[in-house]
Amino acid sequence: MKFLPDDSDSLFVKVCYAVPISCVTFLLTFYSIALLSSANRKYYRLLFKHFINLISFYQQKKTWRKRIETFVAKKETIETFTTYVVENLGSGVHEKTLEKSLLQKEESDVIINVYVDLKNTSQRKALIQVPYHCRKSCDLMSCNNTKIDDRKISIKVVKKRKHLLQKDFKLVSPKPCVISTEERHCDNEVWKMGSHTEYLLIDGGNSIMNIDKQFLTSVLTNSDEAGIQCMVLTCRNLKEIKQAVRLCERYPGYMYFTAGVEPSYIDQWKEGSLAGLEKYAEHPQCVAIGECGLLGTSSDKQEEIFRQQIELACKVRKPLWFCSVKADDRLIPILQEYKDRLTGMCVGEYEPMGRKVFPHLIPRLWELLQMGSYVSVSSWSMSLGGYTTNWFRDWLDKGYISPYNVIFTSTAPDTEVFNHDLKDLMKKRASGGFKYLQKGTVERYYINSSEEMDGDPSCLPVLLEVISSHLNCPPQKLASITTNNAQTFFNFK
Known part of the structure; x- marks a missing residue:
């Protein structure tokens, strides 16, 4: 009487031998674990859970790659500078005057330049450039229509650089950045209106x-x-x-x-x-x-x-x-x-x-x-x-x-x-x-x-x-x- 199949036996015979042997082995293993102390049983449960979680971690790479394929990136923009034009300023208004009147506190990052209005030389205009990182601390539009030197000022946001170039300002600042309209066209560093998209x-x-x-x-x-x-x-x-x-x-x-x-x-x-x-x-x-x-x-x-x-x-x-x-x-x-x-x-x-x-x-x-x-x-x-x-x-x-x-x-x-x-x-x-x-x-x-x-x-x-x-x-x-x-x-x- 043989207990194990040999090479001459058919596949069906081998399966008939393998199934009951596997079942008996499983039952003996399960019974052995059941006889262990409760502390050991707890350890094996934690170990089993540990490896289940580890397998789940390895499988994550498949799931996120599928999400990435269908993900549509947003096309967003940061304006490095927001440019404002302040109009209807009096003859006594200079950069320091505007800094005290419009900014809640001294802000060295904000660029202010004052110009004479060619159409009316008794009036001045100001170009103010606020960098992106100061946008919340310098809310200039809240100051629109306020009075400076008994004149109600008007503040507008310049949306495009070409709109700014159409305005022919004559500079009166002590240290002007730009001295002519031609230079404005070629000097991108002065008139920063770029964005990072x-x-x-x-x-x-x-x-x-x-x-x-x-x-x-x-x-x-x-x-x-x-x-x-x-x-x-x-x-x-x-x-x-x-x-x-x-x-x-x-x-x-x-x-x-x-x-x-x-x-x-x-x-x-x-x-x-x-x-x-x-x-x-x-x-x-x-x-x-x-x-x-x-x-x-x-x-x-x-x-x-x-x-x-x-x-x-x-x-x-x-x-x-x-x-x-x-x-x-x-x-x-x-x-x-x-x-x-x-x-x-x-x-x-x-x-x-x-x-x-x-x-x-x-x-x-x-x-x-x-x-x-x-x-x-x-x-x-x-x-x-x-x-x-x-x-x-x-x-x-x-x-x-x-x-x-x-x-x-x-x-x-x-x-x-x-x-x-x-x-x-x-x-x-x-x-x-x-x-x-x-x-x-x-x-x-x-x-x-x-x-x-x-x-x-x-x-x-x-x-x-x-x-x-x-x-x-x-x-x-x-x-x-x-x-x-x-x-x-x-x-x-």
């Missing part, structure tokens, strides 16, 4: 409150020309929050900030720090709590302060901006507790623990993404190590990170945009390394770079096109999706 972006994280004030105007001008419609200043301690508040209040509607204490600054955490943080969190331009989180050498104090800031985010109903530096084992269980109470969360700085221990054979960033967390992407992300060299770049190439989870951050002034010069980027582009990277985009950023500063938010178009190349996603679509992600996360209206 290619991408519309949001800088989800920078630290420009730390830069020298003398560079601020040029940084914001570069940002306007790069199509950045607003930016968020990421604060790591109370001192930076104070600096950010002062800067944001100067540019309402364009600058926002986060309020939090990073784990590397917990030595500054005092008894009244939480109350002070709550006060800043209630500021109308505060859009998130953070940056907070845990470091790999996290102590109980770090964890306690992190929990307090999560509780604050739940209380004020604002999203959490956090970092995880080799602290997955402690941070992820904490976020699991609060994920249903938080309005949103985004991981800023992330570094995996760097050890391939079963069952965590890949970086645990996937668990954060499965919880609904966004991930900030900057040039720093491209060089993340830990498990393998540049694993983050590999994840982008394989489509494991969906565009619907991405928020772009410039991390200015420390952008480190790949630390390559123009020739290196062009070589990679020529070799097919960056499919969507345009030469003009790189050149614009390269021109704006300086020795005094590592970089500014205008690096985002370069970053966008490089990430688009890795994801194999058209940059126009990626720009629209990531902008919508930032608007949703920060609750921009």
Whole structure:
């Protein structure tokens, strides 16, 4: 009597043997697990759930690619300057007079030039150019029909540059920018009425409150020309929050900030720090709590302060901006507790623990993404190590990170945009390394770079096109999706 089929038996006989043997093996395995302790059974259930979630994460790359194919990018515009003409000014009106009368506060970024009206030399006209980042703080149309020197002024928006050129102004300013109509035709830098229509972006994280004030105007001008419609200043301690508040209040509607204490600054955490943080969190331009989180050498104090800031985010109903530096084992269980109470969360700085221990054979960033967390992407992300060299770049190439989870951050002034010069980027582009990277985009950023500063938010178009190349996603679509992600996360209206 034989218990196993041999090669001479038919397929039917082999199946008849295989089915009952498989059933018996399954029943014996199930019975063995049932005899285990309740703790072991719980472990196996969690392990089974872990791998089910991991399989679901790997399958995401298929779903978002189908959504991308049907997604239609919006074609939007940013006017780098809004140009106004102010008419019916008296002979005693000069630039300083208009600055005091029309602007709520001194604004060096606004350009004001006064001219004599040729038709009536007792009257003057003014050309006022308001950059995009000042549009909310300089609402000139609200001053229309107000009186200056007993004359009711008229303010009009110049829609097209050709309309402006039809007006023959004679300059009387002490230092005129233009001296003739002919020069107006050839000098585009003076009569800036350009717009950026290619991408519309949001800088989800920078630290420009730390830069020298003398560079601020040029940084914001570069940002306007790069199509950045607003930016968020990421604060790591109370001192930076104070600096950010002062800067944001100067540019309402364009600058926002986060309020939090990073784990590397917990030595500054005092008894009244939480109350002070709550006060800043209630500021109308505060859009998130953070940056907070845990470091790999996290102590109980770090964890306690992190929990307090999560509780604050739940209380004020604002999203959490956090970092995880080799602290997955402690941070992820904490976020699991609060994920249903938080309005949103985004991981800023992330570094995996760097050890391939079963069952965590890949970086645990996937668990954060499965919880609904966004991930900030900057040039720093491209060089993340830990498990393998540049694993983050590999994840982008394989489509494991969906565009619907991405928020772009410039991390200015420390952008480190790949630390390559123009020739290196062009070589990679020529070799097919960056499919969507345009030469003009790189050149614009390269021109704006300086020795005094590592970089500014205008690096985002370069970053966008490089990430688009890795994801194999058209940059126009990626720009629209990531902008919508930032608007949703920060609750921009």
